[in-house]
Ligand code: GDD
């Protein structure tokens with residue numbers, strides 16, 4: 157192997173025959189072993205005459221995806237691998253893949269053959285010769301389509317697209333597309349504002365750019381998956397909502413905190429329902445009923461936070477039990493602080509209104525519970 161730079165190359169002159177890539181194709185992959193080789197073959201056929209490189213960004217697939225990439229990369233230097241451990245997410249995979257390259261144009265394409273790679277040369281021409289900054293593969297303009305999607309999936313996509321208009325400044329028919337190409341300088345203008353949450357990197361980029369980019373949409377037909385499985389699940393929906401909210405208010409409040417607060421509000425409602433049941437149906441004395449309601453609220457909040465708020469750090473098995481205990485302990489301290497602060501504010505020394513004192517105590521314990529449990533209960537690696 158020729159890893160030692162030949163004389164002359166420190167000045168930037170490449171060895172004969174080696175030229176820097178003009179186009180970097182970032183391919184996020186999770187358990188796509190059967191799709192890797194066919195995709196590279198298709199890219200090779202589609203991109204004749206363009207100096208391209210492909211970076212597969214793999215989030216620790218459990219099948220032979222990385223081996224499939226390595227087998228090709230062993231003889232084709234255009235094919236590279238970025239292996240991430242303990243990480244998840246299509247958006248962050250794209251961002252890191254793009255940042256691992258120097259190519260002036262960057263494309264995103266799925267690793268499951270559902271995107272039509274034959275559109276890539278037209279995207280490239282639009283950026284190189286057409287003066288565009290961003291070319292989007294669209295399923296929703298004439299000539300495009302969603303293929304064999306069922307009604308439910310098509311409906312969900314349509315709904316998500318409409319929801320995206322809240323945060324979008326540029327008119328785009330398919331902001332949910334994961335198939336697009338952009339200039340590196342355009343990417344750089346967005347990169348520091350990206351939320352990097354979940355699946356929808358194009359929407360994230362569009363909502364993070366300081367000004368609408370010169371944009372062209374090119375139609376393509378979304379293909380049916382033939383190998384491997386879709387990674388779309390309930391978590392993807394939650395990530396999407398989080399992305400939209402983060403784009404709206406993330407500058408001022410962390411979305412995760414808002415989620416934690418929303419779960420807390422549900423907890424209060426649950427608390428009151430259980431309290432009423434214990435008092436009315438079971439005829440328990442108030443202190444016992446209140447204790448049971450508090451316990452239920454803590455367990456309920458823990459479960460919901462575990463599934464929604466801290467999904468990436470979700471606890472299972474013994475970790476779940478340990479997490480529940482630390483969460484209960486943290487909330488207890490929070491409750492004591494809550495009462496302490498509220499009582500102090502309500503005391504003659506400060507003399508706040510009752511509701512202001514109560515609210516301040518509640519907000520204080522909310523912030524405490526969030527800050528401490530995100531470090532201790534759901535610490536991420
Ligand atoms: N590295 C990495 N990490 N890759 C991932 C992850 C992840 O957490 N989740 C999914 N992928 C990879 C898959 O292996 C595949 O190559 C690609 O991302 C798309 O994932 P799919 O699970 O096949 O997504 P889909 O077909 O439901 O969604 C597609 O349609 C959307 C439009 O509705 C994707 O193209 C989206 O990008 C697109 O927005």
Ligand code: MN
Pocket residue numbers: 266268270381386
């Ligand atoms: Mn897919």
